[in-house]
Amino acid sequence: MENFQYYTPTKVVFGKGTEDQTGQLVAEQGCRKVLVHYGSGSVVRSGLLERIYRSLDKADIPYVSLGGVVPNPRLSLVYEGIELCRKENVDFILAVGGGSVIDSAKAIGYGAANDGDVWDFYEKKRTAQGCLPIGVVLTIAAAGSEMSDSSVITNENGWLKRGYSSNYARARFAVMNPELTMTLPKYQTASGCVDIMMHTMERYFNRCDNMEMTDGISEHLLRTVMKNAEILMSEPDDYNARAEVMWAGSLSHNGLTGCGTDGGDWASHQLEHELGGMFDVAHGAGLAAVWGSWARYVMDAAPKRFAKFAVNVMGVAPESDDTMTAVKGIEAMEEFYRTLDMPVSIRDMGIELSEEQMRELAEKCSHFGKRTIGCIRKLDTEDMYQIYRAARG
Amino acid sequence: MENFQYYTPTKVVFGKGTEDQTGQLVAEQGCRKVLVHYGSGSVVRSGLLERIYRSLDKADIPYVSLGGVVPNPRLSLVYEGIELCRKENVDFILAVGGGSVIDSAKAIGYGAANDGDVWDFYEKKRTAQGCLPIGVVLTIAAAGSEMSDSSVITNENGWLKRGYSSNYARARFAVMNPELTMTLPKYQTASGCVDIMMHTMERYFNRCDNMEMTDGISEHLLRTVMKNAEILMSEPDDYNARAEVMWAGSLSHNGLTGCGTDGGDWASHQLEHELGGMFDVAHGAGLAAVWGSWARYVMDAAPKRFAKFAVNVMGVAPESDDTMTAVKGIEAMEEFYRTLDMPVSIRDMGIELSEEQMRELAEKCSHFGKRTIGCIRKLDTEDMYQIYRAARG
Numbered sequence: 001m002e003n004f005q006y007y008t009p010t011k012v013v014f015g016k017g018t019e020d021q022t023g024q025l026v027a028e029q030g031c032r033k034v035l036v037h038y039g040s041g042s043v044v045r046s047g048l049l050e051r052i053y054r055s056l057d058k059a060d061i062p063y064v065s066l067g068g069v070v071p072n073p074r075l076s077l078v079y080e081g082i083e084l085c086r087k088e089n090v091d092f093i094l095a096v097g098g099g100s101v102i103d104s105a106k107a108i109g110y111g112a113a114n115d116g117d118v119w120d121f122y123e124k125k126r127t128a129q130g131c132l133p134i135g136v137v138l139t140i141a142a143a144g145s146e147m148s149d150s151s152v153i154t155n156e157n158g159w160l161k162r163g164y165s166s167n168y169a170r171a172r173f174a175v176m177n178p179e180l181t182m183t184l185p186k187y188q189t190a191s192g193c194v195d196i197m198m199h200t201m202e203r204y205f206n207r208c209d210n211m212e213m214t215d216g217i218s219e220h221l222l223r224t225v226m227k228n229a230e231i232l233m234s235e236p237d238d239y240n241a242r243a244e245v246m247w248a249g250s251l252s253h254n255g256l257t258g259c260g261t262d263g264g265d266w267a268s269h270q271l272e273h274e275l276g277g278m279f280d281v282a283h284g285a286g287l288a289a290v291w292g293s294w295a296r297y298v299m300d301a302a303p304k305r306f307a308k309f310a311v312n313v314m315g316v317a318p319e320s321d322d323t324m325t326a327v328k329g330i331e332a333m334e335e336f337y338r339t340l341d342m343p344v345s346i347r348d349m350g351i352e353l354s355e356e357q358m359r360e361l362a363e364k365c366s367h368f369g370k371r372t373i374g375c376i377r378k379l380d381t382e383d384m385y386q387i388y389r390a391a392r393g
Numbered sequence: 394m395e396n397f398q399y400y401t402p403t404k405v406v407f408g409k410g411t412e413d414q415t416g417q418l419v420a421e422q423g424c425r426k427v428l429v430h431y432g433s434g435s436v437v438r439s440g441l442l443e444r445i446y447r448s449l450d451k452a453d454i455p456y457v458s459l460g461g462v463v464p465n466p467r468l469s470l471v472y473e474g475i476e477l478c479r480k481e482n483v484d485f486i487l488a489v490g491g492g493s494v495i496d497s498a499k500a501i502g503y504g505a506a507n508d509g510d511v512w513d514f515y516e517k518k519r520t521a522q523g524c525l526p527i528g529v530v531l532t533i534a535a536a537g538s539e540m541s542d543s544s545v546i547t548n549e550n551g552w553l554k555r556g557y558s559s560n561y562a563r564a565r566f567a568v569m570n571p572e573l574t575m576t577l578p579k580y581q582t583a584s585g586c587v588d589i590m591m592h593t594m595e596r597y598f599n600r601c602d603n604m605e606m607t608d609g610i611s612e613h614l615l616r617t618v619m620k621n622a623e624i625l626m627s628e629p630d631d632y633n634a635r636a637e638v639m640w641a642g643s644l645s646h647n648g649l650t651g652c653g654t655d656g657g658d659w660a661s662h663q664l665e666h667e668l669g670g671m672f673d674v675a676h677g678a679g680l681a682a683v684w685g686s687w688a689r690y691v692m693d694a695a696p697k698r699f700a701k702f703a704v705n706v707m708g709v710a711p712e713s714d715d716t717m718t719a720v721k722g723i724e725a726m727e728e729f730y731r732t733l734d735m736p737v738s739i740r741d742m743g744i745e746l747s748e749e750q751m752r753e754l755a756e757k758c759s760h761f762g763k764r765t766i767g768c769i770r771k772l773d774t775e776d777m778y779q780i781y782r783a784a785r786g
Contacts, residue, residue: 001636003408008401014652015396209633212617213640220609228605240602243394247606247652256649259407259640 011173023059031092034063073104082111099143106151106169122162131168141246142192144253146174161277178242190340191284193229199252203264211260267374288342293391298377345393404566416452424485427456431489466497474501492536499544499562515555524561534639535585537646539567554670571635583733584677586622592645596657604653660767667758681735686784691770738786
């Protein structure tokens with residue numbers, strides 16, 4: 001078992017009607033002016049944004065707004081947000097939306113609290129020394145950004161998707177009303193469920209002995225998301241199913257499922273980030289498309305772990321050797337993805353990768369040969385190419 | 394599923410050698426002077442206190458010390474600590490020990506940060522408006538006070554044991570090195586394991602539908618503690634077993650195992666608190682002594698829940714009706730307590746309760762008829778008396 005730190009300072013306010021507490025929660029943070037950050041028109045159309053404004057008004061908190069965040073949030077809007085914060089003396093950012101909005105809010109927070117180009121942090125050239133405090137009203141269960149330390153931004157200049165993580169950006173509070181996720185289209189719900197599962201699976205697949213407490217929590221989380229994701233495919237308004245998935249989303253990425261491990265593998269995420277940067281695919285769908293190919297490529301380095309996953313999570317009957325059990329587990333997960341209408345190859349997303357594009361993805365993912373990814377098996381540019389090739393379909 | 398709040402701001406620094414980071418962790422809090430609070434000679438004899446002092450010296454942090462905390466920590470020492478904090482301008486309290494030391498530190502923190510008598514909070518006469526910041530170096534896995542909002546103090550004037558809970562007292566950090574718990578006597582280790590389990594069981598037994606995520610985490614936590622408690626009876630130096638139990642102790646009482654529930658029952662704790670106040674028994678042992686009698690007294694009000702516990706936690710084969718399954722689960726838990734040499738009656742602790750004492754315990758526990766306890770079944774003074782009577786043995 002490895003030493004670990006666990007730090008989740010975000011105050012979660014979970015349940016029906018909790019968005020009406022937003023103004024009060026912001027007021028508790030003692031700030032002067034809020035930037036309300038959001039995405040597309042859906043929070044406007046649903047009336048949520050209006051309710052949030054009323055809640056801020058009631059708490060006598062002045063605010064400015066910046067909408068327009070898109071999936072795979074863009075650096076250009078981050079720059080705009082930083083400028084707005086400086087001009088308006090904003091000292092608190094309220095993200096109303098899903099992972100893209102929260103990640104964009106974190107990036108704006110870094111930029112407003114530090115000198116120089118915020119992209120430096122995402123390029124790992126510098127370390128942030130602070131971040132404006134962030135609050136969240138969550139509308140999509142997926143990224144787990146509401147409790148995580150991470151933020152992923154896409155730079156349109158070269159379509160590079162890069163992540164930066166720091167405890168400074170952990171949200172002060174997260175308002176989580178599962179009802180707000182009921183109107184999500186089926187594809188986005190499914191994609192969110194895959195994303196949630198992958199945050200736990202990335203940590204679960206590692207090379208150390210791990211911790212029983214952590215393994216059991218992870219396995220239960222995965223089984224719970226699978227069960228409730230299937231319910232949501234036919235009953236999108238099932239409050240309890242929405243709530244289970246939403247809470248699992250936060251626990252999956254707040255650090256809990258990594259305690260006592262070596263940090264996890266994360267290669268699937270890195271491989272998907274480049275796909276998302278190049279093709280703007282839904283993150284969860286992209287993860288589903290590459291995971292099986294990654295798993296088959298690396299499983300020989302940790303057959304016991306993959307076999308444990310197969311038995312405890314996927315309910316596979318153990319075979320005479322771990323590798324056979326492992327393969328059945330991978331197949332069962334792909335079968336599950338199919339039941340959610342999630343892709344299990346890149347072609348399933350309607351993308352026909354050319355030879356050149358696969359090479360380009362691998363080059364970008366390895367930062368042009370400057371890094372390897374993964375820990376189950378360390379992957380270099382050629383390995384990445386082989387996995388993209390297998391995942392092409 | 395109920396609405397809930399989840400707030401665990403404590404930074405956990407877990408693993409071998411982590412106590413050497415204490416000075417640095419205190420320094421990050423930006424305080425001027427620390428009160429180092431501890432219990433008996435064991436932290437002196439082991440050299441731990443000296444290492445902590447060195448770590449504080451290295452970080453240039455001045456400190457004063459106050460030892461002498463005993464199990465069921467006393468109000469008189471809390472008063473002494475408050476006076477010392479005021480005299481020495483202490484602005485941070487470092488608790489080096491187990492639950493008693495941490496609870497005492499929290500009470501001192503309340504007293505130093507608020508005017509008037511600190512006991513008022515424990516008597517629920519007033520609400521604390523703040524608390525000095527607390528840090529923890531944990532040496533006993535049991536109470537979960539290192540991440541919880543609660544503190545239990547015994548007033549020698551009447552031997553009343555009372556609890557007070559507030560987010561103000563959540564520790565800023567908790568240093569958790571499982572090695573520090575290896576020298577604990579077997580009885581204390583077992584008692585700690587019971588305490589840990591009971592923090593989850595108190596929440597698990599409730600009258601609402603609950604949450605799948607929470608139920609599964611709770612059931613896994615209980616199974617993990619049971620398994621590793623048994624290992625520790627013969628292998629007290631098993632690092633992984635110590636670590637599983639220690640981490641389970643924090644997760645059991647930081648709020649995670651109560652998410653989505655109605656808060657839980659807590660009657661066993663209330664019944665034990667009076668026993669602890671009157672006889673100074675080890676908390677976990679006292680809980681083991683009353684739990685079975687409580688469970689049999691209330692199980693008819695929630696047979697499904699008790700049956701689920703029996704099957705998922707105790708591994709009992711389901712009977713044709715829930716009540717029969719429930720009884721088998723209670724018996725299995727008592728059998729488990731016996732394997733740890735824990736009492737399953739008050740007599741097992743060497744205490745022969747008189748009729749008068751049982752009446753007195755029930756009167757104190759109901760605050761002289763002013764409150765009921767429990768939620769599975771609301772218990773009045775007479776119910777409490779009946780449970781003490783059944784638990785007498």
